[in-house]
Amino acid sequence: MIITIDGAVGTGKSSVAKALARDLGFIYVDTGAMYRCITYAILKHHIDINDSAALTEFLKNFQYSVKIKLGERFYFVENEDVTLKIRSAEITNAVSKISALPAVRENLVALQRRAAVGVNGIFEGRDMGTVVFPDAQLKIFLTGSPEVRAARRFKELREKFPEDTENLTVEEVLKDINARDDSDSTRAISPLKQASDCCVVDTSNLTIDDVVLKILEFKDTIRARQATSH
Numbered sequence: 001m002i003i004t005i006d007g008a009v010g011t012g013k014s015s016v017a018k019a020l021a022r023d024l025g026f027i028y029v030d031t032g033a034m035y036r037c038i039t040y041a042i043l044k045h046h047i048d049i050n051d052s053a054a055l056t057e058f059l060k061n062f063q064y065s066v067k068i069k070l071g072e073r074f075y076f077v078e079n080e081d082v083t084l085k086i087r088s089a090e091i092t093n094a095v096s097k098i099s100a101l102p103a104v105r106e107n108l109v110a111l112q113r114r115a116a117v118g119v120n121g122i123f124e125g126r127d128m129g130t131v132v133f134p135d136a137q138l139k140i141f142l143t144g145s146p147e148v149r150a151a152r153r154f155k156e157l158r159e160k161f162p163e164d165t166e167n168l169t170v171e172e173v174l175k176d177i178n179a180r181d182d183s184d185s186t187r188a189i190s191p192l193k194q195a196s197d198c199c200v201v202d203t204s205n206l207t208i209d210d211v212v213l214k215i216l217e218f219k220d221t222i223r224a225r226q227a228t229s230h
Contacts, residue, residue: 001026001120003219004128007142007203008181008192010149015208016142017124020215024122029115031125031132033075034108035099036086037064041077042098043090049101059107087160096180100187126184129195138222139198140215146181148204150174 003026005017014030021028038059042049047058065076074083085091098104112123112132123132129139154173157165184192194200199218203211 001138002116002133002136003122003138003140003215004133004136004195005122005124005140005142005215006126006128006130006192006195006198007140008126008144008149008184009177010153011142011144012152012203012208012211013124013142016203016211016215017122019208019212021122023212023216024120026120026122027115028073028122029112029124030073031108031112031123031128032095033066033073033086034064034111035104036091036095037075037077037082038062038104038108039091039095039098040082040086043094044077049098052103055101055103059103062107064111084160089161089164092176096183096187100183100189102189105190126192127190129198130193131190134195138215138219139195140218141194141198141200142211143200143202144204146174146177150177153177 003020005013005020007013014032017028017030020026041047041062041064042055042058045058048054063078067074067076074081075086076082109132112128115121116123116133123136125132129136129141133139150170150173154168154170157168157173181192199215201211201214206214
């Protein structure tokens with residue numbers, strides 16, 4: 001069974017997907033981290049994203065892996081641990097633009113589909129239910145008020161990068177979130193949008209456990225429907 005979880009930044013996608021995967025014993029794939037890894041590699045190697053030949057050649061040799069230690073996920077690009085680096089402001093500011101490139105999306109969508117073969121998985125991102133897995137058995141779309149999402153994102157950044165975010169304000173984070181929402185939902189390729197058959201959950205006033213419980217209820221409803229239809 002494939003469950004997709006899509007939504008904008010700060011809706012709790014990663015936390016919900018991890019908790020859900022743990023409860024169900026499913027694999028968990030953070031596709032946003034994939035795009036961050038590829039963004040990191042492109043910036044590190046100074047690849048000109050307007051040079052299609054150079055970009056295509058680079059993507060052919062792109063190396064990315066995930067290692068799990070004591071339940072935590074660590075991301076590697078060319079054997080370099082980039083787990084924290086891919087969450088930096090530099091990568092965050094560049095990832096929307098780079099992830100909108102057709103060649104990049106094509107490369108990673110193929111990787112994501114390969115990862116889903118023969119497994120029960122939770123795939124989290126922005127176009128999982130609409131583009132990557134249009135036939136997924138359960139599609140979740142998380143929403144939330146920009147203000148609540150900005151507060152969550154601010155807290156996360158302050159905890160992860162205390163020195164780099166000393167002068168950061170919630171207002172700046174809110175501005176970034178609104179700009180990111182606009183960019184993600186209006187881009188020509190794989191925009192952030194709700195699949196016609198998704199289940200929408202507003203996470204503004206819910207805990208992670210509350211959201212997971214709702215998703216498990218949706219899953220049980222689907223299973224009950226399938227049982228009565230046979």
